[in-house]
Amino acid sequence: MTSSPIDRAADTFAAELAQWRVDRAMTKKQLAARMGFDPSYISHVEGRRHRPTEDFARRAEAVLGAGGAIWQRFQEYDDLRASRTVTPARDAAVAEQWQVPGTGLIVEQETAVLSYRDGFYHCAIRRALYNAGTEPVTRYPVRIAVDRYPDDPQRSNRHHHDHPLTFAELDLDAACGGTGHLEPMLWRAKHDRDAAKEVWLLFENSQGRFPLYPGQRTTIEYTYRVGQEKWGQWFQRAVRLPTRRLTVRLDFPTTLDPQVWGVETSLSAEDAPLRTPLRRQDVDGRTALEWSTEVPPLNARYRLEWRFRRGPRDPEDTGTPGCGGAAVATGPVADSGRLRALGIVQRGAAILRQPARPFDLPSDEAIALDTIARLRTVLARLDQLHPFSKGLGLAAPQIGLPWAAAVVRPPDPGLGPVVLLNPRVVAAARETDQQYEGCLSFFDVRGSVPRPLRIDVEHTGLAGGRMITSFDRAMARLVAHEIDHLEGRLYVDRMPPGAALVPVEEYGGSGHPWIYLGLNPVSGHTSPKLS
Incomplete structure (x- = not known):
């Protein structure tokens, strides 16, 4: 029935x-x-x-x-x-x-617009508010934060310490009211930090006070601006009050050829791509991009990021460091923001400095299979961006999973990927060489790293048996890079003292395999573990 x-x-x-x-x-x-x-x-x-x-x-x-x-x-x-x-x-x-009476303010509609003009980002926020509480509302909190280099917290902190955001440059202006009539709102500083400002928008002005009483509605609008040298190429909206609808718009000059993507986070999930695509429209030399969501959960954060393919670039900006597997790309640029949108954790995340958790096999077989499947999924999505000429590796912590698993694809596309569970290096050749490596977690730079030309790796099968696999040359480098990830180590930790990272724009090895003489660079031989 x-x-x-x-x-x-x-x-x-x-x-x-x-x-x-x-x-x-x-x-x-x-x-x-x-x-x-x-x-x-x-x-x-x-x-x-x-x-x-x-x-x-x-x-x-x-x-x-x-x-x-x-x-x-x-x-x-x-x-x-x-x-x-x-x-x-x-x-x-x-x-x-929609919300239980007595719970306070509700945002019935938020529209946030960010425009880039003449070296400044101009932000305009409009919120339709409803007082579902039992007390009059006399002020509204607003937070303005900048982060010039979001994937490099130390660099960003230094930058904003030397070039702090000021209230004067923000030129903050606010008003509230209904259609056709807006009352100017006074504001009062709450917190003043180098990279963040918090203010109270007051429901009052020189003409008097106008509280938002229970059961009443109003719309507040506030605007401010920040120079490109402090803003950074991202725009984030955080849901701090119950919200029925959120709309975010970006407005850029079409001549800059903006490439835009978005991620969302919540209390229960790491960064993930936006569930719906942005809508794009080019009109009169401007590119408008818009994204909306209905009833977003409290504490969710929605972040739009972009890069300009053409246009001015910060002369101090040598790339946005991030994190990921050993890889060098040919074809379209795979910047850190696009990799983050694929679910790859970026440099600065705590999980990248924590030793991975070993599997108890065969008891954890289901977890291991799920982890491997998720690694393969991300690798397949990476293939849609561009090919990787030197091979490609990805470790579970790089996609936010704490398990000791990695998948490594050889440089030779005719060879299948190598899956490693609970791997550890048990022997290494004395002979080493030094080659440039990249990392999906800070992909915009390259670093010259010495590695053994051959390593023996003990790892575990799904049935719990242990085995040893020998890797030479390129595969030895790729596998060692991923095992480092599982031990909470990045390739920069192995660079010689004083060695500098090279911006990908200045690196001349993209699209070319590592050079070795005399030995198959992708060989690997496996034998059972002998006790």
Whole structure:
């Protein structure tokens, strides 16, 4: 028997409720106590034996802090149950009912626009606010932060220490009100740091005060500007209040040929590509890019990044360091931002300096297989960017996984990838050579690194057996690079004292394999471990 749309909507609500309860690590009894219901009622709703009520949905939303997800599922069910669609009048009421009364401010719509003109980034933020609380709101917090070199925190900190952001250069201006009439807003500094400013936008001006009372709405607008020498090529929006809709727009000169991508993070997930693509439009010499999301979860962060293929470049900028496997690319440039968007952790992340966790095989076989599959997926996505002429390696910590696993692809495309679980170098040749290496985690530079010409690596099979594989020349370098990652080490740690990184623009070896004489550079021989 086919279920009705109302039944399916009720099922969806129950599934959403159960998922949020599990995510919050709460039992049915604990949730019921917090909501003021009998535990059996929670069981009946999740078991589809009772239909949800408005009061139940409101309390569940408030207790579980679902960012509006539970309430939205109830709205869908309630619309069908009442056999009516949302009219404009009811749509306005929905905004008031979307969050439980007494929870404070709600952002019904945020539109953030960043424009680049004449060496300055101009930012304009517009937020439609609704006071769902029980007290009047007299001020609104705003944070403005810059990060010139986001993939190199130490360099960025030095830069902003020498060139601090100032309130004077921001030229901050704010206003609030309805359509056709905006009242200027005064503002007061809250925190003043080299790379960040926090202010209170005040619901007052020289004409008096105009608090936002419970049940009232208003729209605030504020603008500021930052020079390109301090801003950096990124724009991030953080969801700090319950928000129904977020829209971000970028506006660049078309002549700069902007290449834009985006990532999102949350409390439960590392950087991941935006779930939907940006919309692009070129009009009158300007390139506009727009991205939107509905009911974003609290504490989510959405970050748009870009590079200009043509146009001015910071003379001090020698590339944005990041992190990843040993690799050198030919074809389109694979900058750190695009690699981050693929899920590759960048330099500065703590996981890159932590020893990886070994697998207990065969008990951890399922985890090992999943880790290998995820590494292969990222490698396949890298192939869509460009080929790698010197081979390619990727270790699990580079995609945010703590396990001791790596996949290495030889320079010869005719040879299959090598999978290494719990690898460690047990012997190394005395003969070494020094070659330039790259790393997907700081891909915009190259460094000259000495490595043994041959290494013996002990590693574990899925069934738990140990084996030793010998690697020569190029494969020895690639494998050693990945084992370093699993030990919390980067190739810069092995560079000779005083050696400098070379910007990829100045490196002349892209597209050319490492040069060795007399021995197959991709050979590898495996034998069982002898005790």
